[in-house]
Amino acid sequence: MVQHYTRAYLWYVISRTLFADGGGRTAPWMWLKALSGWDSKQSWGSAALAYLYRQLDEACCRHKDDASIGGPLVLLSVWMWEHFSVGRPKVMRYDAWDDHDNPLRKPTWAYKWDKVSEFNGDQKRMYIDYTNEFDALTAEQVTWQPYGPQDNFTSIPDFQLNPKCTEESHLWQMRCPLICLYAVERHLPQRVMTQFGLFQDTPPEWKDTNIVLHGLDKMKQKKIKNWESYHEKYIKKWNYLVKVANNNRQVHRQVHDEAAFYKYLQWFLSESRVELCPPAYDESILEVPTGFVETTNPNYNRLIREGTQTGFAPMINFMVSFALF
Numbered sequence: 001m002v003q004h005y006t007r008a009y010l011w012y013v014i015s016r017t018l019f020a021d022g023g024g025r026t027a028p029w030m031w032l033k034a035l036s037g038w039d040s041k042q043s044w045g046s047a048a049l050a051y052l053y054r055q056l057d058e059a060c061c062r063h064k065d066d067a068s069i070g071g072p073l074v075l076l077s078v079w080m081w082e083h084f085s086v087g088r089p090k091v092m093r094y095d096a097w098d099d100h101d102n103p104l105r106k107p108t109w110a111y112k113w114d115k116v117s118e119f120n121g122d123q124k125r126m127y128i129d130y131t132n133e134f135d136a137l138t139a140e141q142v143t144w145q146p147y148g149p150q151d152n153f154t155s156i157p158d159f160q161l162n163p164k165c166t167e168e169s170h171l172w173q174m175r176c177p178l179i180c181l182y183a184v185e186r187h188l189p190q191r192v193m194t195q196f197g198l199f200q201d202t203p204p205e206w207k208d209t210n211i212v213l214h215g216l217d218k219m220k221q222k223k224i225k226n227w228e229s230y231h232e233k234y235i236k237k238w239n240y241l242v243k244v245a246n247n248n249r250q251v252h253r254q255v256h257d258e259a260a261f262y263k264y265l266q267w268f269l270s271e272s273r274v275e276l277c278p279p280a281y282d283e284s285i286l287e288v289p290t291g292f293v294e295t296t297n298p299n300y301n302r303l304i305r306e307g308t309q310t311g312f313a314p315m316i317n318f319m320v321s322f323a324l325f
Helices: 002-018 029-035 044-061 073-083 109-113 123-135 232-247 258-271 298-306 313-324
Strands: 177-180 183-186
Touching (some): 002 029, 002 044, 044 177, 177 232
Antiparallel strands (some): 177 183
16 A cells, blocks of 8 residues: 555656646656666656756747647756746745754755745736846846855755755766656756856867757657667766766866856857847947938837837847947
């Protein structure tokens, strides 16, 4: 009876928390295999990250009309709230936590966001507000190292993190494949070394993320019955890199440098798309105008004038670029 209840609870955790689908109403049968063995020694953390990365990719690219995000969205929400002020809820209170003098019963970082205010409003209006705020976000407004140099809740007095959360911190900087059944994603910590309080190279070491792997789909590749055999080379590489990391726990790396990080930001902004909304005006408007009509955007001006829900971030970004010009 205990095993039956345990399996039912784990099925809920797997299908509704770690590997939830976009709709939240169904649970793919492929996760049932995870309940077939208790001592399989699977890496649940890396699998959850791989699935989340693949879901983010599918949701952003929208290869299908019904494409939506899935995976461990609680993890994604906590990560976003720690890094960005956009959409960050207000923490209401902290409930008392009794660990019964057992360190392994202390809470995880998500406890910090357990009691927060709820957002109420029109979804379309909120979407426009969020995209505008993200587009107007500056580097100074981002919390690059939210967890601090210590492993405690610095904002919560007399509160300590569950030691399980940092037990394998020596694996955080592994440059390895993350594997979750059909999905294989690269873990590339060299792109975000600032998050660890370490020196950020510019540009980061390039690594091919293999576009062929992103074409794999659990529906299209139904003929593949054994993903473990199909991804054998990635599994072997994962096991090898874990062994190397376990044998080299005391690796000393160069600490964070503000000047180097500023150089990285300049490179990142020049090489990446960092704006969600299309620009209000074409960049050619900053050149010497040949005629007033040719340099204006009548449709955008009309939307602003008539009060239609128009993003303000494109206009702000245009004014900033004009000032810099």
